[in-house]
Amino acid sequence: MTSVALDRVVKKWGHFVGVNDVSLEIADGEFLVLLGPSGCGKSTTMRMVAGLEELTSGEIRIGDRVVNDLAPGERDLAMVFQNYGLYPHMTIAQNIGYPLKVAGVPRQERMKRVQAAADRVELSEYLERRPHALSGGQRQRVALGRAIVRTPQLFLMDEPLSNLDAKLRVSMRAQIKHLQKELNTTTIYVTHDQVEAMTLADRVAVMAKGEIQQIGAPLDIYNRPANAFVASFLGSPSMNLFEMQVSDGELRNPSFRLRAPDNAPSALTIGQRPEDMAAVAPGEGDFDSEVYTAELLGDTALITVRIGHDLVSIKAPKDTGFRMGDRVGIRFDRDTLHYFDGVTGTRIEFETGGYAA
């Protein structure tokens, strides 16, 4: 158990900046998720923590040791790779026991600890098999077993569930969460799946283009996204965003107008989550449109309408009567509107309106 700190970490390849000035503190026992779209530098950040990639500048500390110049093996961490990284010529027992073997743990002790780790990840029956004779989920558990067998100070997991089917992913997710809380080991977890991030994380760090956009508890980020990118990246379906011009105290776009908050800049992006918008009878909302599709999700219905070129999603009760092609009124909820600067995308909090937490 330990804390981790990244201090102004930069990674460049030639002129290409993969990770730009990332600073991050991870508390002892915390589960931190690095979330972001493909190519945003999540893996690179994690690989620098692991010691598989050198820093261009900056500093990484694990506990109170600066680890910049330490080999991966000297950092006392375990990593689960996206493609598992199992040794195909070794049995499951040998795979799980390899870190102990390298550390020179005597055979007897090693077998005991391999058995214990295998029990934890429910693999005891498969110890004599080779990785190729296991299913994807089982291989994933071998990788987990190998990670926990020597009780490292820090777990690193790079999209460990992305090769599993949807159902297995949900159950493995629960297992990982449970295991992490039980062992109370500081964990950094990389994913591009926002649902994984929301469900697993104590805190989420959202990345884009090599930079951290926002760090916070999942609900905080969901409720108060720091900019338009974070707003649209978290949540499914994602937040509806509208680019508005401000004049004469009104927010305008070609389809509708709303009252502008005081002191609004001349270009403003407003956002509202699908569950905060309402589909009402024509004429009773802020503007009228036509139902593009109406989908039943089970517990709710998802109504999509078209505004200009954009599709807008609205979550409605499942017994909503709207059908494709119906006229529909769309109503914003003034209290849960998000405002972002129309140029920079940065969140703006207004005295009146805006999100009331």
Next chain:
Amino acid sequence: MTRHAKRLRIAGLSVLQIVVAALVLLPFFWMLSVSFKPATEAFAIPAELWPRNPTLENYVLALRPEFRRYFLNSMIVSGATLAITIPLGLLAAYSLSRFQYRILSVFLAMVVLAQFFPAGAMIIPIYKIVRSAGLLDTYASLIIAYITVTLPVAIWMMRGFLMRVPRTLEEAAAIDGASPLRAFVDIVIPLARPGIVATSVFVLIVTWQEFLFALSFTSSKEMRTLPVGMNDYIGQYGVRYGELMASSVMISVPVIAVFFFLQRQFVAGLTAGAVKG
């Protein structure tokens, strides 16, 4: 394609395979056959496929003390070449497979290019070098000459196999605490084993049958290798075909045995299951 047409196609292909196999195997069969024929039968006309009166006489004659000496020499020269080429080539190939070198493509092109030079074109300069180094008529002369031939190809071959070992596995080993050398020994070598075995077989075959260097660099009977020693049977007044073929069979046996026992090793696919699947 209908089922009927498919069957016809398979039948046609099978016949073709048998014909090709027969063409390839005929000389070997002839070698075996002649080695069991008494001298009077070897070149009887019309030629007969099977020996009429099979005999071991040729083998008994062929197993002279000289032959045993040649055999030993061949083993020493081939073995030493192998023992030096493989470890050296493996380390070089590993380096070339894991690091970017600007000269890499030049090196690889040179390896391929070197294969186009006939040995006959290089024999005189190499002979001069060997002579001025005072190495004529020694094992060292042959071992060094063979390494210059086998090492570049071995590096080239093994690099191909090493490139197929996923890097993630070495990274996993590094995280598990292994030094780069340890990861190489524990992870990379076992996974590249089919390639190492295949390369070893290549080295053995090249050195075992090499004739020109061996003929040029050795002069005493004590230093001769098998292919040169076979010359003994080709005399001024005739060729002792029976004995020649019997010793040919005995020379081939080790090569065939190596192939037979290592066949399974060639089957790659050992990396199956390393990464998703």
